[in-house]
Amino acid sequence: MHYAYIGLGNLGANCAACLLRAGFEVTVYDLNPALAERLVAAGAVLAPSAEAAAAGADHVITCLPSPAVSERVLRAILPGMKPGAHWLEMSTLGRDDVLRLGAVSAAAGVQMMELPVTGGVHLAAQGKITMLAGGPVEVFDLHRPAMAAMGDRIFHMGDLGAASIIKVITNMLAFIHLKATSEALMLAKRGGLDLAQAHAAIAASSGNSFVHETEGALILNGSYDVAFNIDLALKDLGFALGFGREFGVPLDLASMTEQTYVAAKAAYGGAAQSPMIAKLLEDLLGTDLRADGFPARLE
Known part of the structure; x- marks a missing residue:
């Protein structure tokens, strides 16, 4: 499985590193290329843009700072994503944002799974963060190996929007x-x-x-x-x-x-x-x- 990982802040960079350690092929992108240096040294490919990262991968993971940034990135990458690709959104979004962006993604033929996490950056670095998934169960099952690489406690909370509620509660x-x-x-x-x-x-x-x-x-x-x-x-x-x-x-x-x-x-x-x-x-x-x-x- 080849993932594009877009957004390499404190959390995203650690989760992308976990995927690399588990043997996944990973292409990365961030507005700040310096954040990708240690990942490239570990075997990741640095893409020149979010669009290029998404177009070259089987599935896309994003970990971004706000709903506005998530929407901007999503709209940029959707036209180039491969048929059958999924979008795994690890940013913390409100439920309304999740449902709205899930509809945008579905209209372009891309299924979304929300995947907020909890436990702290230090646990993300260890591959032990808790993962809270919301979305179709078949999408959850397909990506469970990747989730297991990033976290050691994984919960499928239900349909899109369910994970955003429990993440906010935690x-x-x-x-x-x-x-x-x-x-x-x-x-x-x-x-x-x-x-x-x-x-x-x-x-x-x-x-x-x-x-x-x-x-x-x-x-x-x-x-x-x-x-x-x-x-x-x-x-x-x-x-x-x-x-x-x-x-x-x-x-x-x-x-x-x-x-x-x-x-x-x-x-x-x-x-x-x-x-x-x-x-x-x-x-x-x-x-x-x-x-x-x-x-x-x-x-």
Whole structure:
């Protein structure tokens, strides 16, 4: 199977590398050619354009920063895609965007499968990220070997649109957990506890979360560098609150967390790292959350 992989940001480059390691033929493209260098060194072919990448491959995977970019790339590549080619969209899109772009793709004779992922860039690098698929089951079955190369937990959530709902739910929970762990660590620090011991004790308790173990460590290091920025968090929280209105579900914690991210964007800018919501609390109280022995990046 020959895949074109378009979009080589933090997530996309790692997933494309996993495909190469598993023996798939991969052609890559990104507006920034430098992002493809390590993939080319590992055996990928660098295409001169998204259109050329798509035209030369059996199927196309995209991992892009926004619905607008996804639509622009899709409309550019559709005319040249091979008959029977599929489009696997790994970007985080709203359900309405998924359904609309799925219709655009189908009108050109290309079946779409949405494939958002969750777990963090460090797990993508290990080929252990969680994959959330939505679309026809026969498309899911065909591409399962590629998904297994990129992730170790794979869920077919249902028809197109289903995966976008669960992805937004998982991200909403992660942002809420990040706000909670920030407050918990600050409470420990102001209470005079050793933060390394407090982090370990929480991790061994009923109050633990994946976010506490991972992003909590980056807060304690002071890098905050999870390779996911505040603008992306606000985008996903907006999707979650939209679903809350549509489905009639009050989302009090998500609403409060969104306001925290709005404040963080005002303070540090939308390109700042998502865990910097903890820095809001540090700045407010004049108290840092540093501890020795924690990594600057997740491995």
